Amino acid sequence: MRPFSYQRATDPTSAVQALSAAAASTPLTKATAQPLAGGTTLIDLMKLDVMRPAAIVDINPLAQGWSAIELKGDEVLRLGALAKMSDVAAHAEIQRNYPVIADSLKLAASAQLRNMATLGGNVMQRTRCSYFRDVSYENCNKRNPGSGCAAMDGVNRMHAVLGASDQCIATYPGDFAQALIALDAVVEITGRSGIRTMPFAELHKAPGNTPDIETTLQPGELISAFSISGRWPRSVYLKARDRQSYEFALSSAAVALDVQDGTVRDARIALGGVATVPWRAREAEALLKGQAFDDGLAQRVADAAFAEARGRRHNSFKISLGKRVVARALQQAVTMEI
Amino acid sequence: MTAAAPEPKENMGQPVPRYDAVVKVTGRATYASDMPLDNPAYAFLVTSAIAKGRIDRFDLDEARSVRGVIEIVTHENAPELKESKLFSDGGYAGTTIQPLKSAEISHDGEIIAVVIAESYEAAREAANRVKVSYTATAPSATFDSPGTTAAAAKGQNAQFKEDAKVGDFAKAFDEAEVKITAAYGTPTQHHNPMELFTTSCAWMGDNLVIYEGSQYVYGLKNGVAEQLGIDPDKVRVVNPYVGGGFGSRGSMTPRTAIIAAIARRLNRPIKLVPTRDQGFTIATYRAETRHEIKLGAARDGKLVALRHEGAEVSSRADAYCVGGTKTTTRLYACPNVDSLVSIVRADRNTPGFMRSPPEVPYLFALESAMDELAVQLNMDPVELRRINDTTNEPIGGKPYTSRSLMACFDEAAKAFGWAQRSPQPKSMSDGDWLIGYGCAATCYPTQMAPSAARVRLQRDGRTRVEIAGHEIGTGAYTVIAQTAADRLGVPLEKVAVFMGDSDLPPAPVAGGSNSTASTCSAVMMVCDQIRQRLFKAVMPDSLTEKAKETVGISPAPTTQAAKSDRPLDIEKAFDALGVGVVEEYGEWKPDGAPLDSFRAMHSGHPRLVGGHQMKDQIAYAFGAEFVEVRINRFTHEIRCPRLVGAFAAGRIVNPRTARSQLMGGLIWGMSSALLEATEIDERYARYVNDNLADYLLPVNADVPGVEVIMLSEQDDRINPAGVKGLGELANVGTNAAICNAIHHATGQRIRNLPVRLENIEA
Numbered sequence A: 001m002r003p004f005s006y007q008r009a010t011d012p013t014s015a016v017q018a019l020s021a022a023a024a025s026t027p028l029t030k031a032t033a034q035p036l037a038g039g040t041t042l043i044d045l046m047k048l049d050v051m052r053p054a055a056i057v058d059i060n061p062l063a064q065g066w067s068a069i070e071l072k073g074d075e076v077l078r079l080g081a082l083a084k085m086s087d088v089a090a091h092a093e094i095q096r097n098y099p100v101i102a103d104s105l106k107l108a109a110s111a112q113l114r115n116m117a118t119l120g121g122n123v124m125q126r127t128r129c130s131y132f133r134d135v136s137y138e139n140c141n142k143r144n145p146g147s148g149c150a151a152m153d154g155v156n157r158m159h160a161v162l163g164a165s166d167q168c169i170a171t172y173p174g175d176f177a178q179a180l181i182a183l184d185a186v187v188e189i190t191g192r193s194g195i196r197t198m199p200f201a202e203l204h205k206a207p208g209n210t211p212d213i214e215t216t217l218q219p220g221e222l223i224s225a226f227s228i229s230g231r232w233p234r235s236v237y238l239k240a241r242d243r244q245s246y247e248f249a250l251s252s253a254a255v256a257l258d259v260q261d262g263t264v265r266d267a268r269i270a271l272g273g274v275a276t277v278p279w280r281a282r283e284a285e286a287l288l289k290g291q292a293f294d295d296g297l298a299q300r301v302a303d304a305a306f307a308e309a310r311g312r313r314h315n316s317f318k319i320s321l322g323k324r325v326v327a328r329a330l331q332q333a334v335t336m337e338i
Numbered sequence B: 001m002t003a004a005a006p007e008p009k010e011n012m013g014q015p016v017p018r019y020d021a022v023v024k025v026t027g028r029a030t031y032a033s034d035m036p037l038d039n040p041a042y043a044f045l046v047t048s049a050i051a052k053g054r055i056d057r058f059d060l061d062e063a064r065s066v067r068g069v070i071e072i073v074t075h076e077n078a079p080e081l082k083e084s085k086l087f088s089d090g091g092y093a094g095t096t097i098q099p100l101k102s103a104e105i106s107h108d109g110e111i112i113a114v115v116i117a118e119s120y121e122a123a124r125e126a127a128n129r130v131k132v133s134y135t136a137t138a139p140s141a142t143f144d145s146p147g148t149t150a151a152a153a154k155g156q157n158a159q160f161k162e163d164a165k166v167g168d169f170a171k172a173f174d175e176a177e178v179k180i181t182a183a184y185g186t187p188t189q190h191h192n193p194m195e196l197f198t199t200s201c202a203w204m205g206d207n208l209v210i211y212e213g214s215q216y217v218y219g220l221k222n223g224v225a226e227q228l229g230i231d232p233d234k235v236r237v238v239n240p241y242v243g244g245g246f247g248s249r250g251s252m253t254p255r256t257a258i259i260a261a262i263a264r265r266l267n268r269p270i271k272l273v274p275t276r277d278q279g280f281t282i283a284t285y286r287a288e289t290r291h292e293i294k295l296g297a298a299r300d301g302k303l304v305a306l307r308h309e310g311a312e313v314s315s316r317a318d319a320y321c322v323g324g325t326k327t328t329t330r331l332y333a334c335p336n337v338d339s340l341v342s343i344v345r346a347d348r349n350t351p352g353f354m355r356s357p358p359e360v361p362y363l364f365a366l367e368s369a370m371d372e373l374a375v376q377l378n379m380d381p382v383e384l385r386r387i388n389d390t391t392n393e394p395i396g397g398k399p400y401t402s403r404s405l406m407a408c409f410d411e412a413a414k415a416f417g418w419a420q421r422s423p424q425p426k427s428m429s430d431g432d433w434l435i436g437y438g439c440a441a442t443c444y445p446t447q448m449a450p451s452a453a454r455v456r457l458q459r460d461g462r463t464r465v466e467i468a469g470h471e472i473g474t475g476a477y478t479v480i481a482q483t484a485a486d487r488l489g490v491p492l493e494k495v496a497v498f499m500g501d502s503d504l505p506p507a508p509v510a511g512g513s514n515s516t517a518s519t520c521s522a523v524m525m526v527c528d529q530i531r532q533r534l535f536k537a538v539m540p541d542s543l544t545e546k547a548k549e550t551v552g553i554s555p556a557p558t559t560q561a562a563k564s565d566r567p568l569d570i571e572k573a574f575d576a577l578g579v580g581v582v583e584e585y586g587e588w589k590p591d592g593a594p595l596d597s598f599r600a601m602h603s604g605h606p607r608l609v610g611g612h613q614m615k616d617q618i619a620y621a622f623g624a625e626f627v628e629v630r631i632n633r634f635t636h637e638i639r640c641p642r643l644v645g646a647f648a649a650g651r652i653v654n655p656r657t658a659r660s661q662l663m664g665g666l667i668w669g670m671s672s673a674l675l676e677a678t679e680i681d682e683r684y685a686r687y688v689n690d691n692l693a694d695y696l697l698p699v700n701a702d703v704p705g706v707e708v709i710m711l712s713e714q715d716d717r718i719n720p721a722g723v724k725g726l727g728e729l730a731n732v733g734t735n736a737a738i739c740n741a742i743h744h745a746t747g748q749r750i751r752n753l754p755v756r757l758e759n760i761e762a
């Protein structure tokens, strides 16, 4: 860890101001000033010397305005970026109408972490790639652009089989983002010129040739809220992992269905633990729409979701595992009582 | 009585609460790095990023410019230290790789610089700013890596004396009706005790005080003195509480003498708190092992041939090995036995003891193979053990002092509901989950070592016990207090115990599960010295000399005079003696301990005896473990909802602390089957998952059901305390039981640990 200045934001404008110090060309993660929410990712990475901000802007004082959980007009769910994971997971309306959201949060991390961590921080959490988190490895393109990728031919059991490039195969580790991307969430961003919104699907960037650039946020921009239209009571978050709690996904599926009279009207599938970014499986979804559900269809959908997947030495199992997780999540969603 | 405090059975003490419960729960227990120092400087380690090669250059400018930096010590300016030999060669060290001696690097994460600063934060920041240029050469990481060398353990490790053999294995195996040949593997594991590998050193003139979590304060004191070239009496090691050891603190690591020497040079106390990931390379670990087992049996299940070949990884510098064939060749009756242990040298730090060092990997292989044999024989695996149960070990024919293996199997099977198991693999399920039941034997040698103790009794019954034992979380304070209270007949609340200080009378290393047996035997002996003094004071002169010898301590007093004075009336005895305090010091050693035992005890060499090395007998504690595994049909996730173990280990001094050890053992055993493994990047010979998020340990949700059964067992042939030791008993065999259960659930035999979901086939 290196010395840094600490500043508490008093209002959104001052927070944005304080965070805008960096030059526009700097990748967000290298910006001199970083926002602090729950700190469960940021402080870890600072201790590990991976992130070295000169200034920390604590945005927790904005919680008053930014932590609400609102169901507007019955049809829009709005979640403030500073809402705690645990509060959202425990919310009765969310459990009833958006089980995929409640479960993606409930099955993440540990109770202590969920009590600290915020939704905004959660979607912005960074990869758990061991080589990225250990600065004694020189070769990490995400940390050190152009230096190579130690994971590519190293220990890569946890790494991605979808969305990887020849520069980086690091998994996006979060769970909640899969629920958001599946439900076509919109993210609300507060910046210097006010508030803008964009589809959540446009927030994260696949590594390509610039694995150091992880999102489309600019320095000085903060996530203030997420919103979701419609209700999704028939939705499931299924997570396969090494232990029963407190563990990242080896493979997960966020599934939301609209089934009427045995026919699938609408289907949403997102994949966690297997891709470099929150991952929507649109081709797979298309196979479901308008069809009568059966196990054979579930299998074809699962195959389609992983059609492009590519395994490496230790992570190839994720392809077959991922397919089974998707098929099982679909079966669970179809048969759930709502 | 509650689950945590089981009702004592025959030959068990009371489940009294832990002596140190309140200070621990309230956070008042002081661990090494909690000890206040006067104006300390702080050390932070820089460790190597390569496993083999040399340091070309340090660029320290940026690091030195950090405010508060006092000094940066590298091989170019490090204090000179003398070498200490490996403990198994008569030294104190857990590794002979001495960092900061030259530019050469011999393993990943070797200490290459120590930054000293006015604050921890400054030291850490400066350490981050140290720049190192290396010339790396390709290292050999592990088995099968190019450049490793393999050779038999015998001849290179002084403590590995024999490859056990008896009869004619080759012929018997050849002629056997039923045969098994199978290869097994266990992974690298790290202890990861909660307390980090901290060290604080403070000099007062020529005297050095070391605060460090240690499982052997006398070993550390003597070892550091040797490295510094000073009189051991000038070194004191203090650690009233140790935040877990599991073997990692049994022998001296290089850091201690380095910090002590820097503190001397700077004339200031120094406090070192290394990071979790540094702990993976600056201390020891359990090395990966490989095994080949051959079993030959008659149709009725009787073993006729057994061969166990094991291979273990060690460093280039040191021939460490655990050699578990000493146990696996003696567990069952078998007339023809052969074994071989070899060591594979790689560019790694030196491995060392980790909870049940030989038994965990070696019994995994044997107890898996026994299950394979049972399957092939179409026999209940419990019955296979019964058929091959024995009262005498097969190699030397020596009798077990006591052996309750089958009683444990029967008790545990009953509690578990083994009778409900349908023997066919893949025949049990519940919704999405396939169910498997499995079992395995566990055992651990009974070991003892010389120990001293000092006990002081006051007229009002207040008692003070002094012994340089170690509270590594096992309950050592508690059982010592109970032993003294019982022996002197004073209330438990009046007994104060002082441990974890090398200025106290020597106790052995807290390793090999010998602590309770050794320290309690010593405390009993010294309490008896006090009793004798007191009894004699109130005994009539008419007592015969022979009666005087045993007065007060004979378990069955014969003379009327001796009988009449029980229980001891302390006040009356003090009055008769005319003193205020009675204090006794004594040195106890087990039968068969070598002649130099007491001298060695004071100079930090434990001289453990027991297990198969006893003269006319062999002493082991036994147990049986049953597990239920559930495997998700879709995700193949493996969960272990039930662990049931029954154990017999001689006298149980305190059923509460014993149960806690056994429960922790079962959980660790599960963990070593399904979760724990240090991953090695073979290209670099470096540990990758060196943190507690990626090195998987069980969380509460992984162990919903753990049941511990303690059997009553009396063994008067082992030591005066009648204690076999059980700290390392329960985490043996669990790994095999789980793989056996996985086979039952899926029909798939998995022979390499840990078992992860990708190892389960569709």
Ligand SMILES: Cc1cc2nc3c(=O)[nH]c(=O)nc-3n(C[C@H](O)[C@H](O)[C@H](O)COP(=O)(O)OP(=O)(O)OC[C@H]3O[C@@H](n4cnc5c(N)ncnc54)[C@H](O)[C@@H]3O)c2cc1C
Residues within 6 Å of the ligand: A034, A035, A036, A037, A038, A039, A040, A041, A042, A043, A044, A081, A082, A085, A107, A108, A109, A110, A113, A116, A117, A118, A119, A120, A121, A122, A123, A124, A125, A173, A174, A175, A176, A221, A222, A223, A224, A246, A247, A248, A249, B693
């Ligand atoms: C041991 C462990 C296990 C875990 N397991 C899981 C798991 O199973 N599943 C899972 O999903 N997660 C898991 N996590 C990750 C955890 O959920 C995240 O660390 C947490 O959600 C981050 O939230 P925070 O508020 O603490 O973020 P912080 O650490 O405060 O911030 C994270 C990043 O986001 C930035 N940031 C914070 N708020 C905003 C905002 N409003 N707008 C823009 N940028 C912002 C920060 O600058 C920082 O770079 C685990 C973490 C740990 C340590």
Ligand code: SF4
Residues within 6 Å of the ligand: A127, A129, A130, A131, A132, A139, A140, A141, A142, A143, A148, A149, A150, A151, A152, A167, A168, A169, A170, A211
């Ligand atoms: S996978 Fe990405 S984050 Fe990991 S080492 Fe490679 S470049 Fe770095």
